[in-house]
Structure formats: C-alpha cells, structure tokens
Amino acid sequence: MDLRLEEDARQWSALAMVRRPWRAEFFAVMVSAIQAASQGLPCRVLELGSGPGFLVEHLLKALPSVTVVALDFSAPMHRLAVQRLGMLAARVQFVERSFREPGWAQGLGQFEHVVTNQAVHELRHKHRAPALHAEVRACLAASGSYLVSDHYFGEGGMSNEQLYMSVLEQKTALADAGFASVEQLLLKGGMVLHRAT
Secondary structure, three states: OOOOOHHHHHHHHHHHHHHOOOHHHHHHHHHHHHHHHHOOOOEEEEEEOOOOOHHHHHHHHHOOOEEEEEEEOOHHHHHHHHHHHHHHHHHEEEEEOOOOOOOOOOOOOOEEEEEEEOOHHHHOOHHHHHHHHHHHHHHEEEEEEEEEEEEOEOOOOEOOOOOOOOHHHHHHHHHHOOOOOEEEEEEEOOEEEEEEO
8 A cells, every 4th residue: 555645545544443443542642641731832743644634633623722743745645634624724734754754854843742643663664763753852842742652563463573663662762762751651452652751
C-alpha cells in the first residue's frame, strides 16, 4: 500500500478505526494529558504522521485553545483530513513532509506538545527511532511533552522485531534521545502510549 496514492489513502482511512477501534482510547488519553498540562491556555501541537485527521479531530474538538501542525508525507491524507475536519481545519497548518527525511522540523518552530499515533514504525527500522525522538525533543518548549504511541514487538503485539520495538525498547529509545522522564500511559491492543518530558 502506497499512502501517497489517493485510492490507497482512502482505503487505509476507511479501515483504520474498524480494525483498531481502541485507537479512540489512545486519543482520549492524549487529550487528557494535554488538557491537564495546558489548563486551557493556548498551545501549539505537532502531530507526526497525521494521516486522515483522526487524532487531530479529537484534539481540536476537545481543546478549543489548541492549534495543530499536521505533518504527513501524503497529500491525499491531508485532503482527507481537510474533508474530515471541515471548519476545524482553520486551526490546522498542513505540512507535507516525511519525518524520515533529515531536516523535517526546519522552520516549524516550538511546540508545547508533540503527538504521534501508530507512525514511528514507518521509520522502517527501529534503530532509527532515537534519532527521530531527539529531533522531536528539539522542537519542544522547555516544559513540553511528547506523547508517542505505536505498535510493540512481543507477546500480544507484533512479530517483526526489526520494525517494531518492545515496550522496554520504546522507553529506552526515548530515554536515549534525552528525555528525563518516560511514563507509560496506556497499553492495549498491541499498542503502547508513552509520555516523555
């Protein structure tokens, strides 16, 4: 599947929440974490691998003081997100870039929060994760947080240990990127969510 193609992007979007309906629980935990940290104050959020806008929609509806930069390498995914968001899209800056490429964060500025859901494995090898996390850390404001959820390798999770990290490896990769605190917020359906600060 090539998500840069219109039909493939539409097919992925149509099935994503059906195959993993618990994704909504991950979105809710992210919303709660941002809500608790921001306390209603305006804040900028960056989503890596924003896709068709599922998480962005949750953030914008629940957090009226939030604006989002949605970064994805797929123009069709951005078009699907604009359709999904309707009027809410006015609070989103859509950036067509791949976080696999060097310099992806250039010119984006600082963020109070960076979020990503089911996207880190798109680096195509787990050894690339610490470098991505270090780039994210450089984008964060001093008191910012990184909310990162992805599939994990191991019991109840995925079987490809080159592509997917174990839960412990995910935590270690965040620590290796310079985050002082890494906390597991949710584990369900073969996915795990960490908050790194």
